[in-house]
Amino acid sequence: MSELIWFKGGRIAAEDSAKLEQLDVLVEGGKIIRVAEEVKAPEGAEVVDCEGCVIAPAMFDVHVHAREPGREDKETIETCSEAAINGGVTGMVLMPNTLPAIDSGGLVQSVLDIAAEKSRIPIWQSGCITKGRAGKELAGIAGMKSKGVPVITDxxxxxxxxxxxxxxxxxAKRFDLILAxxxxxxxxxxxGAMNEGVVSYRLGIPGIPACSEEICLDRDIRLAQYTGARVHIQHVTSARGMETIRRFKEEGVKVTCEVTPHHLLFNEEHIGDYDTHYKMNPPLRTQKDNELLLQALIDGVFDVIATDHAPHTEFEKNSDFVSAPFGITGLDTALVSLYHHYVKTGIFGWDLLVKRYSAEPRRLTNLEPVPVVEGGVAELIVFDPNRKTKFTRDFMKSKSSNTPFLDQELDGQIISVIRDGEFLLNR
Ligand SMILES: [Zn+2]
Incomplete structure (x- = not known):
């Protein structure tokens, strides 16, 4: 492989610019050494024809379940990291609800050791708030912090x-740790197995009322306000809950929050004929919630987009709706599905996608964003809006394929992913 890579004729996406500028990008050994109109490429440079393509900073996901240790039949750190690369993601934060739960420095280290051997992208492991996620005693927070956890969460x-x-x-405040x-x-x-409302009554499925989430979210932010700790509200689903966060943010409380692609795109009606690919916790709410969450994302209430990638085996997801486990995969599909439904249709631009799924997730993890600028690190993707992606079982790299996008064809394709001077993906 050439040391020099010349990305020719692409349009550059950035978090602070609605306009995509057509510029050439020259990369040498993991660094972006030149970004300009019609770069004169030195001899021997490997050329990537980016005509008609978008060059964007690579994505970062702060909410991922890799299932290792304990449920390697659903996913492993290796397959999870390959699914991430397939979806244009070059870094992620793993949740600690594995078997055993990651609640000590030693367990954090054991995951990081596996990641160092098996993953082609860097991985951050989060730690539990309480021992065994049992909600009784505090986990080994100091020990986990010393192993670099950016976040604690149950x-x-x-x-x-x-x-x-x-x-x-x-x-946690003493360690400047975020509680997710x-x-x-x-x-x-x-x-309950789905949102409580007319649809759950019609289907005869026990419901989870939105207030279950809204009351807890309100309590958690009030405790953060009282203690001065930093909290991050995961996978917000209800518009009323989102409005609570908006209000506390306006008051200056240290709270951040995330929305998943599925809570923007889908609602309880999609469950249709008891399709378990639409079963997750917290559940899909109503179409009105979809609309208001999307508007809040555009308004900047949501700091980050995160997938809550939650693989399950086909066997488990094939059981009846009430018995099937909660959760769907997201790493393979997130970027293309957001492009297809929102960017292509003009509802929001690449700038929002880059800000909410690349730059802000890195900042939340105490990392620097990776803009495509001269002197920056070359951690980027090339996206072709003129190609299509069909999410077949073969295309997806996750070990599980519990996603509503299975066998769907959407517009846009990630054709290259580069990190540290290396092609992680090149279609
Ligand atoms: Zn959760």
Whole structure:
């Protein structure tokens, strides 16, 4: 492979510019050495014809379930990282709800050791807030911090006891650690399997009311306001919950939040004939929620887009709607699906996509963004809007294919992913 790579004739996407400028990009050994109109490429440069393509900073996902250790039948760190690359993602934060749950420095290290051997992209492991995610005692937070966790979270569950959470916040604040909160009042969710409302009544499926999420989210932010800790609200689904976050942000509370592609794109009506590819927790809400969440993303209420990539085996997802596990995969599909539904249609631009799925997720993880600028690191993707992507089982790199996009064909394709001077993907 050539040391020099010449990206010729692409249009550059940036978080702070709605306009895509047509410029050549010259990369040498992992660095962007020149960005200009019609670069004179030196001899021996490898040419990537980017005519008609978009060159964008590579994406970063702060909410991923890699299932290793414990459920390697669903996903491994290796297959998860390959799914990420396939989706234009070159870094991610793994959730700690594995078997065992990652609640000590030693366990964090064991995951990082696997990642160092098996993953072609860097991985950050988050740690639990409470031991074993049981909600009773604080996990080994200091030890996990020393191993570099950027975030602590009991994701999959909320921290039910407010006093335990308050202590966790006071403690985490000393380490400047973010607490990422899955918001749910378990007593209200009960055995619910989808959003509670007319559709759940019609289908005869027990419901999870939106207030289960809204009450917990409100409580968590109030505790953050009281303790001065930094909280990040995960996978917001309800417009009313989002409005709560908007209000607290306006008051200056240190709260950030995320929205998933599926909570923007889908709602309870998509469940149709009990399709378990639309079962996740928190659940898909209503079409009105879709519209208001999308508007909030455009308004800047949501700091980041994150997939909540949650692989499950076909066997599990093939069971009846109430018994099937919550969650869908997202790494392979997120960028193309967001392009297809929102960028191509002019609802928002590449600038929003870059800001919310590349730059801000890195900042949230205490990393520098990777803009395509002279002197910057070459961590970028080439995206061809004129090609299509069909999400067949073979195309996707995740070990699981529990996604509503299975066998769908969408506009746009990621044709190259570059990191550290190397092609991670080149179609
Ligand atoms: Zn969650």
């Amino acid at each position: 994701d999959g569950d909320s921290v039910a006891d407010p006093m335990v959470l308050l202590r966790a916040m006071q403690y 909160m899955h918001c749910e009042v378990k007593e209200l969710s009960g055995f």
